[in-house]
Amino acid sequence: MNAPRVRFAPAPTGFLHVGSARSALFNWLYARHMGGTMVLRVEDTDVSKKTQEFVDAILEPLQWLGIDWDEGPYFQSDRIDSHKAAVDRLVADGRAYRCDLTRDQVEALSAEAKLSPGYYGWSRDREVAPGPGVVVRFRAPDHGTTVIDDVVRGRVEVAHETIEDFVISRGDGSPTFLIANAVDDHEMAISHVIRGEDLLNTTAKVMLLWDALGYGEPPTYAHLPLLVNEQRKKLSKRRDDVALSDYVAKGYLPEAMVNALALLGWGPPDEVEIRPLQEIVDLFTLEAVNKSAAFFDIKKLNHINAEYIKALDPARFTELVEPYMTADEAPWPAAAYRAEVVEALAPEIQQRIVNLSEAPTWVSWLFVPAIEHYDEKSWNKAMVKGRAAGRVLDEVIAALDDDPFDDPATIETAVMGVGNRLSEEFEVRVMSQAPVRVAVTGHSAGIPLWQAITLLGREATLERLRAARARLGG
């Protein structure tokens, strides 16, 4: 068997859809697994959307995912002459004909004939002359069956009676994607067409054109299960978060995204889900792709992303997180940010976040001059309801005054010592960490306190403790 040639053929809609990304990935996995060729073809037959902006919106996310291609991008709009030639040939051969009926007229005719809505070859013998508004329709066979030998779906039969005389050239003379598909797949010697199940219905039409054009053996088809939302509906631009770029912005790692996408409609035989891309390439086969639609579950993506983040080495993590740390939305001025401090804290942050954009909240206390806003719940729990919070702060301030501040362990001993002493005094457990944490970080949840205090240093820590003590009053 020759090395396969596959193609990813997105329409330039202005962004890359998660579903398209999954299709691209499966094409890519198959090509790489088989040592084949990946062709990229932009299907811009409709309007002229071939602006650099629209094209980049597709290509950039692909590159981000690590999906590369060996040929292209080709543009269908550049190949319009070939498509037109094919249309002319079909007309000349009597396999297609012109039609000047509008959509309304077609509907009226089917209603009049008491048939379900559709086109029933009304213009087959009308000898319509070419001209503006005149389309070309393929003369679909009245009898027989087209069989699609789909790698994932098996044998799919479509009776020719159910295929209407579909349009292959629009009223303005531009060819439709059906004819462009047949012509391009043929001329680009595509051996495997791997795409979403939503295109299964068009396959018989393209195969009919393929045959009418005398192209011989059609490519092998593989229709992937659809990606759906919680309501089990096809992922849609309007309702669902489908733009890959949004996931990029939120701080999902490409490795995690690609790993998660690979797990929708396919699974490795050994059941190891999180693994390097190369292993997925090695294990991937089209035959193992399943047939049923898959819900794109953000929870699973989150878990996978969290795993990849935890596995990052601190330097790399710091690098990746920098854009979020210095963004305008960050709780401190970009100039106050210090990467080496974050790197020191990296492992602590890494085990607490699901995506990179969450990183700043874990160090929101770090690069600001003082705590301006205490989390209300935290303050209430630790200071107001907390036992002897005022005493704890007083004594910790006193204890820390003498502390050398160079070692988390010493700080821990000092703060915990206060808690233990007060516990004895009041004969009830007094937690010293909570009030100190809230005073220093403004929140009851966070990275290990002793480390935080060490990083902050003596002056800032004492200042914050005193500020909180004053705020507490009493």
Place this chain on the structure above:
RNA sequence: GCCCCCUUCGUCCAGUGGCCUAGGACGCCGGCCUUUCACGCCGGUAACACGGGUUCGAAUCCCGUAGGGGGUGCCA
């Protein structure tokens, strides 16, 4: 309406006639660890849509039913 496709835990995947009293992962619940939040570890919950066949034997094969989805454009 018509055409096409699909149907294993809530979700994703494994399972291709006996290894299945159905396995893994996410989620959820419980526990351990812990003077924060997490991480980690341990345990639990939970499914072969239904009905008929075929077979010594069916989640796996066949038929039917039901449910879900996709398509039905001079979009792709």
